[in-house]
Every structure is written in structure tokens, then in C-alpha cells.
Amino acid sequence: MINYFFRRLFTFVLSLALASIVIFSLVEIAPGDPASFMLGINAQADTIAALRAELGLDQPKLSRYLAWISGMLTGDFGISYTYRTNVTEMVGDRLWVSLPLAIYALFLSTVIAIPTGVYAAAKRGKTGDFTVISATQIGIAIPNFWFAIILVGIFAIKLQWFSAGGFSGWQNGMLNGITSLTLPALALALPQAAILSRIMRSALIETLGEDYIRTARAKGLSSWQTIWGHALRNALIPVLTIIGLQFSFLLAGAIIIEQVFYLPGLGRLVFQAITQRDLIVVESVVMLLVFAVILVNFIVDIAYMLVDPRLRQDSI
């Protein structure tokens, strides 16, 4: 068990190191010099050179990489080229929107998907199953920004339960913050829930065909008891994998939803930074997202171990 944990941890650290090299190199290769972009097309060559020196762009690549990494490790992400402010603060502010949004959306997606998936699997081939399948089909087919617009139309404009956009901040209380994130989280969650629900359904149907399910039924358990007591935990293994992948997507892929709801999130920050060649921001945010993705996968790996005793033992 400890061995498994350390091997995963080792993979985790190694992935981070490799990712940082790839991100740094990609940004280096990408066309567009931040200094000339900041100074505009009429800038003199010597002014650009001076600004490059000031930004540290004239340093050798390796020392810039090491400086970037060591800064990251101590929580110093550098100074934004465009806004001339501390990137750590900029990212920190945005993270307080994006991270709760992603967690909220993931929570909604799981809460919707698991019961519906289980229900469909239990009723396979019957009307209930058909209904869930059709609903998930729609959920997968419709893009989330369209959901966002519909949700705004119904809940913000018609019913006026939620505001149509913007983020009130956490300083006005937890509930306020959560309320303003509800519609975006729901819009993000629905397509994910549709996918997850299907995975849950098929994983559970497959598990229900296993021999040990029949054994459980032969002991006198009812079909719901069998699902709850034996099938669900086994079927959750593929579902966990998908949840891990979805979280990464929800954290980084919310650009359009943030745009629709005017949310000051990470997605918008990256988008702006790219258009302005604010490479230090791009690097930092992307690295942060990669960190989140790898961390979630690490957690999923550990979760496997908790679900499946076969991974827990160190030796046979």
C-alpha cells in the first residue's frame, strides 16, 4: 500500500517537472515578442532592447527557466508584463472564482449523474432507462454555452431567482457567492453530467452481469440491495477516472461560460494574457492548471486504492 502510494507520488512529481519544461519551451517557441508587443509597432529597436533587459528576456533560457521554477515554488509568479502587477495576486483573485466554480460544477455533475446512471442501469431496457438515455443524448449534444443562455433566460430573466451574470465576491457572505455561481456551475455541469451518467450506467450494467452479483442474489439480497451493496463500489472505478478528467476540464475549460456570465475567472485571464503576449501570466496559469490536473489524477489514483483492495497489498 505504501509502495503504491510512493510510486504514485513519484509519478506525480515527475509529471510536474516534465510539464513545466514543456510549457516553458512552448511559450518560448510561440511567435510574438512581449516587449515589442507592449511598445507598439512604432517603437525603436533600442527601446525594445531596453525593455527586454528590464523584463529579463535577454537572459539565457536555462537561467530564466530556473528563475521561473524557483519563483513558482516559493509562490512568486513574477510580474505581469502588461499590467505590471504581481501575477500571484492576479491569479489568486481569479482562482477564488474558478476553483469554487469547478468544484461546484463537479459536485452538481456527480450528484445528477450517479443517481440517474444507477436508476437507468437498474431499469435497463425499460421506460426509465430510455428516458435517461434520451436526456443524456440531449445533454451531450447541446453545448454548454447554449445551456447557459437558456438558464439565464429562465432563471434570471423570467423567474429572477439568480442574477444573469457577474460575481458578487465572497466578502458578501458565502451564500451570495454560491448563488452567483449557481447558474454557471449548472451550465457547466449539465453536459458533464450527461457523459458521467452514461458511464455510470454502462459500468453498472457491466458489473451487474458479473458472477458475484448472481452470488449475492442467491444469498437472498433483493436487486436494489445487490446494486447498493455489491455493484456500485465496483462500478465506481471507471466513473472515478472520468470524474478526474472532468475536473481538469471544468477548471480550465470554462472560458466560454465565464464569458457568458461575466465571471472574472482563470479562463478569461488566460485568454486575455494570450492576446496581449503576457507570457509570464500564460506560463503561470497554465502551470497552475497542469498542477491541478495532475493533483486530481493523483487523488483519483489514491481513491482507486481505497475502493479496490487488490491495489492495497504490497506483496502476494
Add this chain to the structure above:
Amino acid sequence: MTLLSVKDLSVSIHEQPIIKNISFNLGAGEILALTGESGSGKSISALALMGLLPHGSKKEGIINFEGTDLNKISEPNFCKLRGKKISMVFQEPMTALNPVQSIGKQISETLVQHKACAPNELKNRVRKTMDRVGLRDIDPSRFPHQLSGGQRQRVVIAMAICLEPSILIADEPTTALDVTTQSKILKLIQEFAEKDGISIILITHDLAIVANISNYLLLMKEGILVDQGQPKRVFRDLSHPYTKKLFSASSEQFSFKENNLSKEKLLEVRSVSVNYGSHERGIFSKGKSVEAVSNVSLDIRKGERLGLVGESGCGKSTLTRTILGLQSASSGYIKFDGKEVSKYDNNFKKNIQVVFQDPYGSFNPRQKIGRLITEPFFTLGREAPSETEQRIIAKKMLKEVGLSSESIEKYIHEFSGGQRQRIAIARALVIQPKLIIFDEAVSALDVSIRSQILKLISDLTERYGLSYLFISHDLTVIENITENCLVMKNGKIVERGQTKHILRDPKNEYTLSLINAAPKFPNFLHA
């Protein structure tokens, strides 16, 4: 006293009739054997009695158990009977247990479900049941993957008998187990009937088991009960032609022509050992390794038919893989036709072919038979005949193995298990190799089909002058089809010699235990 009485039971699945009007009675403490070949409806009958038929099935008739008709009982009431009054043991112990729950928890579940004892007594009851089924030294907190097949089957049995049911249905409980384990489990089941008075419905395809332990037998064919009675009478009279056919297939001895073995060695395996690295390796440590095959030497001479016997896990498959070059040996060497075999040796590849156990899993379902059979021609490289010639050879081979030449345009799912094994043999023969390895090639087949395939193998190899290595756990098969054999245990060859001598007068204790454990027809039948 009749405990269970089944009258005109019929089951259909998706409108397809599977069981047609079967009737029988089961008395208290009786062992009733339900036998027949695969697809005869044995397992479905058991599931019908348990009320656990798959989706889309319909059953008719009366199943009278203690005054109630199980065909009319509601599902919640049926749940109260299952595990308590009627319980069941399944064929596949490897998959019959939930992999993520400890065995203790799974056994106690039956007790908890039927509220059989107080929570503080639970541990005690589980322990007692485990002792009863021969799991005295096993900790209930262990997980299924930490147990052997035989131990897992004992766990399944523990779950089934912990409430002392009136009826225990055992569906092929020992088919997936080794012979030595099989005889122990069968003894245990017999004890339940004799000591505890539990009535047993034993489903098995093995007529020798039926003859040995049952009081009454039902023989099914295609969903119909074709013969029944006390085994002694049924097997002595053999009044029904189907019974006769099965009986002669399972007790058949056929002699094959003695070959004049040349002195020339075709395959030479010298002091081969194979180590597997343990799965659990640290980041920096290599971990322990397991020796699957240890210092094995064997020769196959031209025209020799050699058998290799051993129980599961003895290293048979690893040895085969090593000979085929799919697994590299840690030490020792393998010579073919006098030359040491290397990985890319084409002469070796085109002269050796293999037929595997599972006729269902060893073919690509998306390719036509023609393509499947001609695949070995790839090993010939430039020497391969043209495509038209390949097809002619393929058609000829299909005829040789007893299939029509039109089969070439069909897909594998259109064939039965026995036919698929014929196709596998045709595939092995197309490039006319010198040596074929049969890896448990008839283990998945019914007795009547098994004897046909064995005959086919012996005919064809004689005609083509082939040598083969026949790997099996079944001594009767080895006896019928090989002249020399090796007995393998824990990666080592423990006995070798002429098959007849070994089977009649084994020198090794292990060989003797294998022979004794194998089910045989009792003597009264031969008298």
C-alpha cells in the same frame, strides 16, 4: 419424503424455448445429479429453481417447495427463501466473489440478510462456518484475490450453507478446479447430504462424478429430460441411445498406431528456467522474483506424441510460451532441428504451430475463416504460395478437419465450440509444420465432441507425420493420445516416461495422487 417437486417446468428466453416440460422430485438428504452436455439447459433449470433467470425469460409449470409454488411466489418472499432454504454454489469460484469485500463480510452477509443471529455473535458464526467448510486457517478479513480457486469455492460454499438450507444447488462446482481439489470439494458436498441432511442438486457434465456420488440422475439434452434413474441402473442398462453415446464417449479408450520413433530430436529443451519479476516492485528495488519453470529439460523426437500433465499454476503455460518464444528463458536453451532457436528464426516459426484452449477467445471475430486459416502463411514470407493457392489449401484443410469448404466465407461466431476447435486445428496445419503444441485443446469441449476432436488429432497427425506436445490436466485425455508423458509440479518435471507405465504404475507420489483424485466410473459398472 419429497422436499421439492417440479412438474412440467418450461423456460423460454426471448421466446426461445430452453427447457421443455421437465418434471422430477427431490427427497430430503438426497443427491440428485442433473447432467448433460453444454447447452442442454442444466444451468437454466437451476436458475429457474432459484428464481434468478436472466432478463427476458418466462417460466411455466409448478415448482412445489414445502407446500408453496415457487413459480407463483412474490419476489420479496422469494428473497426470504434464497440463501436460507434454498441456496446455490456456482461454477466459477474466481469470479463468484465480490473482489472489493473481505470474505468474512461476504459470508456474514447471508446471516445478516436473514437476521439469523445477533450482531455480536456474527463473528463467531462466520468462524464456525469457515471451519466447517475447511477454511480453518484462513482469516475472514482476507480478500478473494488472496485465496486459491479451491479456497474461494469453499467460501462460496460457506455462504450457501451457513444457514443450513434444505436444498443446496451446486452448478458445476468443481469444473474450474484441479482434480485433487475437486475430489475434496465433492467429498465436502457429499458430507452435507449425509451428515446434515441437506438435499443436493448437483449439476455436472462429468458422468464419472454422477456415477460416484449421486442417488438419482437426470440426463438432459436440448432442454428435454431424456433419461433418468439410479446411476447404477442407468449406466448398466444404457437403454437410451443418448446415454449410451455419452457413456461410451466418456469412458472411451482408443488405441492409435505405434509410431516407429526415429532417434532424431526435433525439439530439445535443456535446463530451461523462467523467472517472473514480482508485480510489487519498489521504485528502487527490483522486488522478489518467482521461478515459474525451473530447470526443465525435454526432448521431442520426430513423430513423437508427448503429453504434459499438471495442475493449474504448475508452469505448463509458461513452459509453452517459452518454447514458442513468447517468453524468454532466464537460463537454458531450446534447440529446434538441431539449431538453437532465436527470436527471429523463420525456420522455427514455420515449423511450429499451436492450438489453444479457448475456442471462443482465440479467433478474431471480424475476420472471415479464410483469412483466419491462411494467416500462418505470413511466417513463410517470400516462400508463401500465391493467394489463390492459399485458398485452395485452406479449403482442403477445412475438409480434412470435417468442415465444408464453403466455411471459408463465414465468420467465427457461426460455429460451435467443437467446430471452432476444428478450425483451430486447420489453421495449425495449413503450413504443414513439424510440431504442434496443443495447449489444453479439448478442455473446454463436451465429452462427445472431445472424443471426436481427439480422434481427428490422432488421425491427422498420423497422416501428416507430425509430432506434438499435448498439454492437459486430464489424465484420460493424455492416456488416449500420447505415447510418452511428463508430469509437472511447481515448475519442475517430477516424473517422465511411457504414458502407459506412468498411469499404471506411477513412481512419484504426486502422480499417484493425481491418478487417485481423477473421477473414475465405479467398479460395479464394469462387473
